[in-house]
Amino acid sequence: MAKARQVPRPFTMHWGGGVIAEEATFTGPYNEPTIQLMEYTDGNAAGNWTIRFCSFGHNGQFQRSPLILDPEGIDSLREALKQTPRLREIMKRLVAEE
Numbered sequence: 001m002a003k004a005r006q007v008p009r010p011f012t013m014h015w016g017g018g019v020i021a022e023e024a025t026f027t028g029p030y031n032e033p034t035i036q037l038m039e040y041t042d043g044n045a046a047g048n049w050t051i052r053f054c055s056f057g058h059n060g061q062f063q064r065s066p067l068i069l070d071p072e073g074i075d076s077l078r079e080a081l082k083q084t085p086r087l088r089e090i091m092k093r094l095v096a097e098e
Contacts, residue, residue: 005060008039016043022087024080026073031055033067033077037087051090 008019
């Protein structure tokens, strides 16, 4: 299990800032793969949300590398998403057939 980071917590991007509203994460052998629900409260993106696929080092440091998951990582992230109802619904939209 990943170390719990405070949620919500603030973030700032070039186009606006807001809060990380939900975060699904787990501790893998090399890092902590994470999906974040980012809600914007100011700037050009105010009133919108985005999701970010990222990872943190075991020391809690944000990593600026692509998120790479193996089959076990997919299963672990699926379990973590059970604790994040809004993110889980957004991810369902990602794979829904129309």
